[in-house]
Amino acid sequence: MSNIADISADILIVGGGIVGATLGITLSRAGLKVTLADRLAREADTAKNYDGRASAIANGSVNILKGIGVWPDLEANASPIWDIRVADGHPLRGISPLFLHYDHSDVGKSPFGYIIENRSIREALRAVASDCKTLKLVQSANVVSVQRGPFGVIAETESGIRLSASLLIAADGRGSQIRNEAGIKTRTKMYDQKSIVCNIRHERDHAGTAVELFLPGGPFAMLPMTEHRCNVVWTERIDLVDHYMALPEDRFLKELSQRFGGWLGKIDLVSQRHVYPLGMLHAERYTSQRLALVGDAAHAIHPIAGQGLNLGLRDVAALAELIVDTARVGGDVGSNNVLARYERWRRFDNFVLIAVTDSLNRLFSNDIGPLRLSRDMGLALVDKLPLVKKFLMRHAMGQVGKLPRLVRGDAL
Amino acid sequence: MTKEILSQFDRTIDAGEIDKFAAMAEEWWDEDGKFKPLHRLNPVRITFLRDHIAAHFSRDPVDIAPLSGLNVLDIGCGGGLIAEPLTRLGANVTGLDASERNIEVARLHANKMGLEIEYKAAAASDLVRCGCKFDVVVNLEVIEHVADVDEFMKDCTSLIKPNGLMILATLNRTAQSYALAIIGAEYLLRWLPRGTHNWRKFIRPSELAGLCRKNALDLAKLCGFRYNPFTSSWSLEERDVAVNYIAVIKR
Ligand SMILES: Cc1cc2nc3c(=O)[nH]c(=O)nc-3n(C[C@H](O)[C@H](O)[C@H](O)COP(=O)(O)OP(=O)(O)OC[C@H]3O[C@@H](n4cnc5c(N)ncnc54)[C@H](O)[C@@H]3O)c2cc1C
Numbered sequence: 001m002s003n004i005a006d007i008s009a010d011i012l013i014v015g016g017g018i019v020g021a022t023l024g025i026t027l028s029r030a031g032l033k034v035t036l037a038d039r040l041a042r043e044a045d046t047a048k049n050y051d052g053r054a055s056a057i058a059n060g061s062v063n064i065l066k067g068i069g070v071w072p073d074l075e076a077n078a079s080p081i082w083d084i085r086v087a088d089g090h091p092l093r094g095i096s097p098l099f100l101h102y103d104h105s106d107v108g109k110s111p112f113g114y115i116i117e118n119r120s121i122r123e124a125l126r127a128v129a130s131d132c133k134t135l136k137l138v139q140s141a142n143v144v145s146v147q148r149g150p151f152g153v154i155a156e157t158e159s160g161i162r163l164s165a166s167l168l169i170a171a172d173g174r175g176s177q178i179r180n181e182a183g184i185k186t187r188t189k190m191y192d193q194k195s196i197v198c199n200i201r202h203e204r205d206h207a208g209t210a211v212e213l214f215l216p217g218g219p220f221a222m223l224p225m226t227e228h229r230c231n232v233v234w235t236e237r238i239d240l241v242d243h244y245m246a247l248p249e250d251r252f253l254k255e256l257s258q259r260f261g262g263w264l265g266k267i268d269l270v271s272q273r274h275v276y277p278l279g280m281l282h283a284e285r286y287t288s289q290r291l292a293l294v295g296d297a298a299h300a301i302h303p304i305a306g307q308g309l310n311l312g313l314r315d316v317a318a319l320a321e322l323i324v325d326t327a328r329v330g331g332d333v334g335s336n337n338v339l340a341r342y343e344r345w346r347r348f349d350n351f352v353l354i355a356v357t358d359s360l361n362r363l364f365s366n367d368i369g370p371l372r373l374s375r376d377m378g379l380a381l382v383d384k385l386p387l388v389k390k391f392l393m394r395h396a397m398g399q400v401g402k403l404p405r406l407v408r409g410d411a412l
Numbered sequence: 413m414t415k416e417i418l419s420q421f422d423r424t425i426d427a428g429e430i431d432k433f434a435a436m437a438e439e440w441w442d443e444d445g446k447f448k449p450l451h452r453l454n455p456v457r458i459t460f461l462r463d464h465i466a467a468h469f470s471r472d473p474v475d476i477a478p479l480s481g482l483n484v485l486d487i488g489c490g491g492g493l494i495a496e497p498l499t500r501l502g503a504n505v506t507g508l509d510a511s512e513r514n515i516e517v518a519r520l521h522a523n524k525m526g527l528e529i530e531y532k533a534a535a536a537s538d539l540v541r542c543g544c545k546f547d548v549v550v551n552l553e554v555i556e557h558v559a560d561v562d563e564f565m566k567d568c569t570s571l572i573k574p575n576g577l578m579i580l581a582t583l584n585r586t587a588q589s590y591a592l593a594i595i596g597a598e599y600l601l602r603w604l605p606r607g608t609h610n611w612r613k614f615i616r617p618s619e620l621a622g623l624c625r626k627n628a629l630d631l632a633k634l635c636g637f638r639y640n641p642f643t644s645s646w647s648l649e650e651r652d653v654a655v656n657y658i659a660v661i662k663r
Binding site: 008030031032150151152166327328329330331332335336337 | 444451454459497498525
C-alpha cells in the first residue's frame with residue numbers, strides 16, 4: 001500500500017448524509033481529525049427537491065444533536081410531537097373506533113420527539129460542519145476504491161484524490177459500495193410497497209399530534225410539522241403507486257383527504273410528491289479490518305415506526321464514544337478492539353428493531369378480516385396495559401438498552 | 413523478554429532479520445495474543461499517566477492532545493506500547509530499551525503507524541552522559557530488573573528537569589507477589605518467563621520512599637493496580653499496593 005495521500009486524517013467517513021455528517025461533527029468536536037467525503041456536489045443535498053422526507057427524531061437523537069451543538073440551528077424547524085395516535089383504518093370504511101393513544105404525559109413532561117424536514121437537518125449539519133476546525137468536508141468526491149491494511153486505509157476518489165486514515169467509516173447509505181466491496185454480506189428483503197412522501201398545509205392546528213393509520217396497502221402517517229403543515233408518508237402497494245403519483249393534484253388531494261379524515265380541515269399540497277422504494281437490509285457484520293459501517297449502510301428498515309435514522313444516530317453515538325475513549329488514552333482508533341466492541345454494542349439492538357418493524361408491517365399491511373379484528377383488539381389491549389405501552393413508547397423514544405453517553409444527554 | 417536484558421546488549425542486527433522483527437512486532441501488538449494482559453492494563457496505565465502528567469503541567473486531561481510539547485522519556489519501552497499512546501497524546505517521546513531487537517521492533521511499528529518517536533537502544537546512564545533532560549520520565553516495571561538500584565535511581569533523577577515528574581511502576585515484595593511469582597500468573601504481566609522473575613529484587617514502597625529521599629525527590633502519590641482474572645481487566649486501587657503499584661514522583 002502506498003503511503004502517499006493528498007489528505008490524511010485520523011478518521012475517514014465516506015458518505016456525508018445525515019448519519020455521516022453527524023458522526024463527523026461529533027468526532028471533530030472531540031478534537032479528532034476527520035475527512036468527510038461525499039460524492040454529491042456542494043449544496044446538492046440541501047436543494048429543495050433532493051429529499052422530501054421529514055424524520056421523526058426521537059429524544060435520544062435530540063440529545064445527540066444537542067450534545068454536539070447542532071440543535072440551536074435546528075430548533076426553529078423542529079415540531080414537537082405531543083401525541084401519537086395509532087389506528088386501524090380503511091379508506092372507505094373510515095378509522096376503526098379502537099384506538100391506541102399515546103400521550104406524552106404517560107412517560108414524562110417532554111414531547112415524544114420532533115418532526116424535522118431532512119433538508120433542515122442537512123442544512124444545520126452543513127452550517128456546523130463548516131465551523132469544525134478539524135473536519136474537512138470534501139464534496140464531489142465519489143470514492144471508487146479502498147485499500148485497507150493492518151495499519152490504515154487509503155481511499156481514492158473518481159477524480160484521483162487519495163484520502164488516508166487510521167479508520168474508515170462507511171456511511172454511504174443502503175447501497176453501500178464500501179460494504180459490498182469489503183465482502184460483507186447482507187440479509188435483504190424488498191417490500192412490495194413504496195412510500196409516497198409529500199407535505200400538506202392544513203386549515204386546523206394539528207396540536208402536535210402524529211397519526212398513523214394502518215391501511216390495507218400499508219401505514220399512512222401524518223407527521224406534524226411547523227407552519228400548519230404535515231409530512232405525509234403514504235405507504236402503498238407497489239402496483240398502485242404509479243397510479244396515485246400520476247393523478248392530477250386535485251384528485252391526489254381528494255385521495256389524501258379520504259385517508260386523513262376531516263380533522264385538519266381543508267388541505268393543500270405544498271411540495272412535490274416523492275416516491276421511496278422500501279427495503280429491509282441488515283449487514284451480517286458491522287466491521288472488518290479498519291472499517292466500520294454506520295447508518296443505512298449497516299441497516300435499513302421499514303419506515304412504519306420512523307426509526308431508521310434514529311438507529312443510525314445511535315450507531316454514531318456508540319461508535320463515537322468508543323473512538324473518543326480510545327483516543328483519550330492515546331490508543332489506535334482503528335484497532336480490532338474498538339471495532340469488536342462497536343459491533344457487539346450495536347448489532348443486536350438493531351437486529352431487534354429490524355425484526356419488530358418487519359413483523360409490524362406484516363401484521364398491519366393487509367386486509368384480512370380476522371387479522372384486522374385481532375389487530376384492533378391488540379391495539380386496544382396495549383392501550384389498556386400501561387406497562388407494555390410504556391415499554392413500547394420508551395423504545396420508540398430511544399431509551400432502551402445500554403445507552404451511549406450522548407444519547408443519555410451526557411457530555412461525550 | 414525485555415528487561416532481563418537491560419544490561420546485555422545485542423548489536424547483531426542485519427537487514428535479513430527485519431522480517432523477524434516484523435513478526436515480533438505483530439506479536440507485541442496483537443491485542444489478543446501473548447501480551448493481552450498488557451494491552452488490557454495499558455488503558456488503565458495511560459489514564460493514570462495522562463491524568464497525573466496533565467495535572468502537574470496544568471493541562472486538561474480530556475483534551476485530544478493534553479501532553480503536547482512535553483518531552484517524555486520512556487525507559488524500558490519494549491515494543492512501544494506506552495511510547496505510542498503518549499505520542500498520540502501529544503508528547504515528544506524518546507523510547508529507551510537495552511534490547512536492540514525491541515528498539516528495532518518499536519521503530520518498525522511506529523513507522524507503520526505514522527508516529528514520530530525517537531527510539532534508542534541504550535541505558536539510562538548513556539543519556540545521563542549526554543546531559544539530556546526531560547519534563548517527564550516514565551519508568552514502568554524496570555527498576556526491579558536493574559543490577560544497581562541506587563545507581564539507576566540516581567541516573568533517572570538527573571534525567572528529570574527541575575520541576576519535572578517521574579512516574580514509576582514496579583512490584584512490591586510481599587507474600588502475595590511471591591506466590592504469584594512462583595506460579596507466574598498473568599497478574600505479573602506475562603512478558604516475564606515463569607519462575608525466572610527474581611522476587612528478591614522487588615521493591616517495597618518504603619524502600620522506594622527511601623530512594624526518593626536520597627535523591628531529594630518528592631514521592632507524591634502511590635497507587636495499586638488490581639487484576640481481575642475473571643474479567644481479565646485491571647483497575648486502579650488507591651490502597652492496595654500488595655503486588656503491582658505505581659508512583660508519582662516530583663523533582
Ligand atoms: C419514506 C421513508 C421515511 C422515513 N422516515 C424516517 C423517520 O421518520 N425517522 C427515521 O428515523 N428514519 C426515517 N427513515 C429512514 C432514514 O431516512 C434513513 O435511515 C437515513 O436517511 C439514512 O441516512 P444515512 O446517512 O445512513 O444514509 P443516506 O442518507 O443514504 O446517505 C448516504 C450518503 O452517502 C453518499 N455516498 C454514497 N456512496 C458514496 C461514495 N461511493 N462516495 C462518496 N459518497 C457516497 C451519498 O451521496 C449520500 O449523501 C425513512 C426512510 C424512508 C424511505
